């Protein structure tokens with residue numbers, strides 16, 4: 463049914479759904495003996511939803527990031543596996559820093575901020591989100607992680623491009639991460655994305671760079687002198703995002719990072735000392 467519906471990875475999704483229902487890892491499905499007929503009925507309903515191209519993570523209600531899962535559903539962007547690369551860089555950057563101050567711009571579900579707070583209980587983590595619906599999901603996830611024992615994060619409602627936002631954080635941020643909207647307007651997308659991810663989470667103007675362009679001066683303003691920022695971008699934008707940061711003049715060591723397939727995924731920049 464999933465294959466016929468054009469779902470991009472039908473077998474993996476079918477297995478992930480049944481694993482979710484059984485409460486086991488997908489890799490351990492072969493060890494599960496007989497299942498109850500009632501469970502099969504639940505499974506059938508989930509497969510029907512997926513065949514309607516509802517995102518897998520909206521059906522299971524969960525999406526992983528680092529060592530945690532965040533809750534997702536209508537109104538919030540589903541965190542993507544490629545963002546794990548930005549998270550891995552961020553955690554490596556923090557390795558030799560004690561009690562760092564961290565800022566996650568365009569936090570959506572809170573995935574990056576909460577995964578960092580989970581990995582680094584000593585960090586003071588702030589996160590900014592503009593969309594009230596997404597912020598509700600971030601709040602819910604922040605409460606969930608706090609209840610599970612993680613250090614609480616601070617969520618800020620606001621426009622990350624606003625030059626007057628969060629002046630108290632000016633010059634204090636040692637690590638800044640951002641996964642902003644960066645898809646060029648009019649890009650054709652899979653149904654799961656086009657019909658379910660909020661447009662404000664996806665589109666970044668005619669060339670996809672509208673939000674990133676306006677973020678650059680704020681990134682500089684918030685970074686501490688020893689701080690660095692990692693900004694995720696469209697895989698066609700590596701050179702342009704690096705150029706925006708270099709052109710600003712307040713960053714050094716601007717480096718493009720690629721994924722295992724060689725696709726540019728995020729750019730890292732350090733604040734100049736001057």
Ligand SMILES: C[S@@+](CC[C@H](N)C(=O)[O-])C[C@H]1O[C@@H](n2cnc3c(N)ncnc32)[C@H](O)[C@@H]1O
Pocket residue numbers: 539540541542545567568569570571572573574590591592593596620621622623640641642643644662663664673
């Ligand atoms: C691509 S999603 C990323 C969400 C999350 N960081 C992740 O990786 O899963 C971009 C998010 O930025 C938010 N956003 C868009 N423009 C914004 C702005 N100017 N200021 C703050 N948040 C913004 C959207 O609502 C959306 O939640």
